[in-house]
Amino acid sequence: MKQAVWITIVALLILHQDFWWWDDGYLVFGFMPIGLFYQACISLAAAITWYLATIYSWPAELEGTEGGPQQ
Amino acid sequence: MTQLVIIAIYLCIVLSLGLFASRMFRGTSSDYMLASHSIGPFLLLMSLFGTTMTAFALVGSTGEAFARGIGVYGMLASSSGIIHSLCFFVLGVKLWQFGRKYHYRTQIQFFRDRLESNSIGLVLFPVLVALVIPYLLIGVMASGTVINKVTAGRIDKGQVVDETVTFARGTFPDFLELGESQSGEQTFAAGSAGGVPKQLASLAICGVVLTYVFFGGMRGTAWANALQTCIFMVLGILTFYVLANKLGGQDGFLANLQALGESIPENKATRVDISKLKFTTYLFVPLSVGMFPHLFQHWLTAKSANSFKVPVVLHPVFIMIVWVPCVLLGAWAAGSLVDVPGPVAANPNAVLPFMVNQLRIPALAGLLTAGILAAIMSSLDSQFLCLGTMFTEDMLVHYGGRQRFTDKQVIWSARLFIVAIVSLTYFFSLFEPRQVFTLGVWSFSGFSSLFPLVLAAVYWRGLTKAGAYACVLTAIGTWFYLFRASGYAADETYGVQLPFAPSGYEVMPVTFMILASTVALVVVSLVTRKPSEETLKKFFA
Numbered sequence: 001m002k003q004a005v006w007i008t009i010v011a012l013l014i015l016h017q018d019f020w021w022w023d024d025g026y027l028v029f030g031f032m033p034i035g036l037f038y039q040a041c042i043s044l045a046a047a048i049t050w051y052l053a054t055i056y057s058w059p060a061e062l063e064g065t066e067g068g069p070q071q
Numbered sequence: 072m073t074q075l076v077i078i079a080i081y082l083c084i085v086l087s088l089g090l091f092a093s094r095m096f097r098g099t100s101s102d103y104m105l106a107s108h109s110i111g112p113f114l115l116l117m118s119l120f121g122t123t124m125t126a127f128a129l130v131g132s133t134g135e136a137f138a139r140g141i142g143v144y145g146m147l148a149s150s151s152g153i154i155h156s157l158c159f160f161v162l163g164v165k166l167w168q169f170g171r172k173y174h175y176r177t178q179i180q181f182f183r184d185r186l187e188s189n190s191i192g193l194v195l196f197p198v199l200v201a202l203v204i205p206y207l208l209i210g211v212m213a214s215g216t217v218i219n220k221v222t223a224g225r226i227d228k229g230q231v232v233d234e235t236v237t238f239a240r241g242t243f244p245d246f247l248e249l250g251e252s253q254s255g256e257q258t259f260a261a262g263s264a265g266g267v268p269k270q271l272a273s274l275a276i277c278g279v280v281l282t283y284v285f286f287g288g289m290r291g292t293a294w295a296n297a298l299q300t301c302i303f304m305v306l307g308i309l310t311f312y313v314l315a316n317k318l319g320g321q322d323g324f325l326a327n328l329q330a331l332g333e334s335i336p337e338n339k340a341t342r343v344d345i346s347k348l349k350f351t352t353y354l355f356v357p358l359s360v361g362m363f364p365h366l367f368q369h370w371l372t373a374k375s376a377n378s379f380k381v382p383v384v385l386h387p388v389f390i391m392i393v394w395v396p397c398v399l400l401g402a403w404a405a406g407s408l409v410d411v412p413g414p415v416a417a418n419p420n421a422v423l424p425f426m427v428n429q430l431r432i433p434a435l436a437g438l439l440t441a442g443i444l445a446a447i448m449s450s451l452d453s454q455f456l457c458l459g460t461m462f463t464e465d466m467l468v469h470y471g472g473r474q475r476f477t478d479k480q481v482i483w484s485a486r487l488f489i490v491a492i493v494s495l496t497y498f499f500s501l502f503e504p505r506q507v508f509t510l511g512v513w514s515f516s517g518f519s520s521l522f523p524l525v526l527a528a529v530y531w532r533g534l535t536k537a538g539a540y541a542c543v544l545t546a547i548g549t550w551f552y553l554f555r556a557s558g559y560a561a562d563e564t565y566g567v568q569l570p571f572a573p574s575g576y577e578v579m580p581v582t583f584m585i586l587a588s589t590v591a592l593v594v595v596s597l598v599t600r601k602p603s604e605e606t607l608k609k610f611f612a
Contacts, residue, residue: 025340031332033340043391
């Protein structure tokens with residue numbers, strides 16, 4: 001699962017390069033240019049991916065560590 | 072005048088919050104600089120987001136969308152949603168762990184230990200300060216422009232309409248009121264136009280931020296950031312809603328959105344004017360957060376490692392909430408339903424405040440300006456505090472000897488350096504303004520070119536002291552060379568031609584900076600002496 005999360009992040013970076021919408025001015029819902037709509041979806045996908053990363057890829061040794069300099 | 076009163080009330084609230092937080096000040100330098108590592112997930116999210124979103128995000132994104140279209144969102148916002156969280160996750164948590172274990176307060180302290188180099192601070196300190204200054208300038212310049220445009224009178228046929236001004240002609244000396252028009256003449260309309268002169272507005276913002284940072288330190292900064300982040304997000308959405316209804320000229324919000332959407336010119340609703348190679352290489356720009364010294368300091372304030380989880384997840388969503396409306400506003404301003412006059416179109420920084428002023432609802436315009444100022448000040452405060460901390464910890468205390476200074480003297484030296492930096496930034500802001508977006512990209516590119524250093528310091532045992540020096544010197548050398556080639560940011564679309572490629576294949580300058588600094592770091596590290604086993608054990612156990 002840990003690897004799947006990192007693969008998803010790399011996939012997101014690739015999907016971010018949406019050359020296929022480059023000269024398409026279609027308006028999603030009649031007002032939002034598709035190039036902008038798609039990139040907003042990338043932002044949401046990033047949040048979901050990072051949520052999964054905090055569940056499956058969080059360093060186990062750090063769970064429960066409290067702040068303040070260790071003496 | 073109503074706008075000005077609302078702005079003044081808002082500034083007083085921020086000031087009071089910062090001063091209230093200072094009453095919780097524990098009197099130690101650790102509390103002043105790191106809020107005694109007591110910041111939980113919510114405050115950490117707000118302060119990290121508020122710090123990374125500055126004039127660049129609101130004023131800059133709207134102006135850039137006006138000039139180049141909706142592609143600006145993909146270039147910096149969605150990429151930042153992925154890359155910023157990546158940096159918080161892979162660098163922030165690790166560096167927080169080291170900071171907690173070895174009592175670090177600044178980046179340089181970490182690098183000094185990790186590289187076994189007492190002198191690395193002498194190279195890094197001036198480089199980091201030099202790169203933060205353009206970033207500071209963005210905020211100071213934009214705050215002056217925003218307050219001026221929102222309080223200025225209406226301009227009709229090149230003349231200021233007297234009844235609409237906040238301050239009549241002659242209220243301030245000529246050097247504050249007059250500006251150069253497109254024909255080269257000194258006129259009132261091209262100057263303050265009856266609003267608060269930019270120089271005075273910037274000075275007021277510097278004064279407010281300086282006061283709450285001076286007294287409140289990191290705790291005051293974190294609290295003020297949280298308040299300001301809430302304010303600029305809520306007011307940003309409100310601005311969008313009100314402007315859409317005002318500009319669309321239809322009945323109903325959706326109908327207005329659709330009318331405005333259809334008015335966006337073809338080249339602004341697509342990315343035909345943006346180079347694909349430049350778009351791809353913009354991905355390197357957000358790597359800058361890995362080396363922002365003020366973010367490093369915010370990371371160290373976290374109460375626990377778990378405090379990072381909320382910022383890592385919600386940062387991309389927050390970026391989307393702020394950037395999508397701003398980019399749409401900018402694209403609408405380029406369309407047929409918004410009449411942007413020549414002088415405003417020539418200065419994209421002024422597009423958002425101009426649109427806000429067009430509402431002709433003074434109370435709302437005042438509130439919306441407060442939102443923009445909130446975004447600007449929530450970055451300025453962290454940057455000022457960080458520079459004060461770095462000077463005190465990395466220069467004064469380190470080279471002067473910790474035992475020579477009491478804790479109180481350490482706090483006061485940080486405060487005095489903050490005053491000096493604020494003064495210097497304000498002084499620079501009085502010169503010819505550059506486009507906020509362009510200046511921001513250059514500042515971020517410089518920090519990005521140092522990203523290989525922090526990544527290698529955390530994850531590569533093979534990094535050596537000489538490799539680190541080579542990386543820093545190459546990064547700043549290539550940055551300066553390319554910055555100069557761009558006419559010191561005068562050429563706003565500057566790109567570097569790819570060697571051996573057909574003409575027009577240009578990439579963002581940051582690509583070459585990162586490439587050069589990475590090669591220097593790796594090659595020199597491979598041929599020079601490795602750090603001691605003791606150091607490697609300390610950081611890679």
